[in-house]
Amino acid sequence: MLNIADVLHRWCRAARPFALATVVDVSGSAPLPIGTSVAVDEEGNAVGSISGGCVEGAVYELCHQVLRDRGAAQRAWFGYSDDDAFAVGLTCGGELDVLIQRIDPTEQPHLTAAFAEVAGGRPAAVAQIVDGPDHLLGATMSVLGDDRVAHGTMDSGPVYRAVTDQTRALMRMGRTGRAAAGGGDDCREPLSVLVHVRAARPRMLIFGAVDFAAALSQAGAFLGFRVTVCDARPVFATTARFPHADEVIADWPHRYLEHTEVDERTAICVLTHDAKFDIPLLRVALATPAAYIGAMGSRRTHHERLHLLMQAGLTEDQLARLRSPIGLDLGARTPQETAVSITAEIIAHTNLGTGLPLSSTSGPIHRPAVRERAVMK
Structure with a gap:
């Protein structure tokens, strides 16, 4: 999502709800890395790209559906054979796993803060639960460049603290990546977290x-x-x-x-x-x-x-x-x-x-x- 942080910052400042579609996993020769996002607001304005092919059209429609229904986050999988992959922008049989969720800036002010840091050229990271129980899917929290933590919609507790630690670690390395959480006494269901990172230039x-x-x-x-x-x-x-x-x-x-x-x-x-x-x-x-x-x-x-x-x-x-x-x-x-x-x-x-x-x-x-x-x- 931080690939379009400048536009999302403007939308958040204007309190404009939007649907966010994020690549959370790739395989084959998918053209863009995990963490890349497309966003669509309630007026139909779109920003970003995740494939460059007709997958964009399908994702655009899913974003509209999430905005219209005001429902929970949902996953979509796009996979194509080598024969028809080129037509949809997923060359050589690439596959995309996409998470689509509705974002209301008034409910997630921490995202406004994170987007503001990135738009201003400062480092920031956003952790997003991309696999796990339905009620946690899409939950987020942010870490800013001065090590401040914005709690967001992610539950507090041991798992939250562990996610915070890993987010800080990935931010120090300047890497967007996946991490596993839960699966223990504190949270019996395993979670997968995607940490979006925008760090200072190497x-x-x-x-x-x-x-x-x-x-x-x-x-x-x-x-x-x-x-x-x-x-x-x-x-x-x-x-x-x-x-x-x-x-x-x-x-x-x-x-x-x-x-x-x-x-x-x-x-x-x-x-x-x-x-x-x-x-x-x-x-x-x-x-x-x-x-x-x-x-x-x-x-x-x-x-x-x-x-x-x-x-x-x-x-x-x-x-x-x-x-x-x-x-x-x-x-x-x-x-x-x-x-x-x-x-x-x-x-x-x-x-x-x-x-x-x-x-x-x-x-x-x-x-x-x-x-x-x-x-x-």
Whole structure:
């Protein structure tokens, strides 16, 4: 639902009831990930998309029905064979599981608060029960970026506290995902919760103010990263040379990295290609929780770098995290081609992709989004 938060925020502020249809599970090559929503208000205005095919028409009608009947939330399943899937926008036999529910902003002010945070560029998360007893289906609660919790329509108690904890955890990771709850003494019926997350942009930290860094900063910005370029030489570390970076820092790379924010979504790209910068920087980088750490250089440079890092006390497990030489084998030569090679490896690493040509692989093209599934007790 947070994919259309800006419009939903306006509807909530105007106290306009609407029906919300949300993709809660996908299989095959469904075109959009879980958490994607369509909303329809009582005047027939629609926003969002979940397939791009005639599924949209069926979902639109279901939204009208939910609004008209003012009934409980309901589930709808759309699955098609390979022969006719293309016509309805679900290629290669994709399947969608959709939850449709009526939202009255006057009864769920916490959603107005969550949509306002997202519309203002601030992080927020909304937890939504998508499987469980009928009376709980569609129940929601929100967590805002400053860790405030808006209770919403979800029951209080141990399950509520567990959902809150998992929502906060997924929000810290910046991931929309499913989690299980209940099934114990406190709530005997199992529940499935979809946590919608809109977090701050992940960071890309580029070290080395070189031409390759200029191209990579542009590619990183295009992919939605908050890009920082850092170099110890002030004459090279200038905003004029890196107009696509969010910030340009003149400082020793390892010193800057020691004092900046790094989380499980951060990509660290070491392009300095100089041992006096690389070794102290990588010692710090490989001790962080960064999702991706890559370093530029030849294979000979890589082997020498590994030797120096081992002498510096790094373990084999730490060194195994290092992507070097950086990037996928695309035959890249120019800075722009190299930037594509590096970002392609980051995408493949993040999404557990193979990096192989799709023509040489089998199975679904679109994989489910990488997400945390946790059992909450």
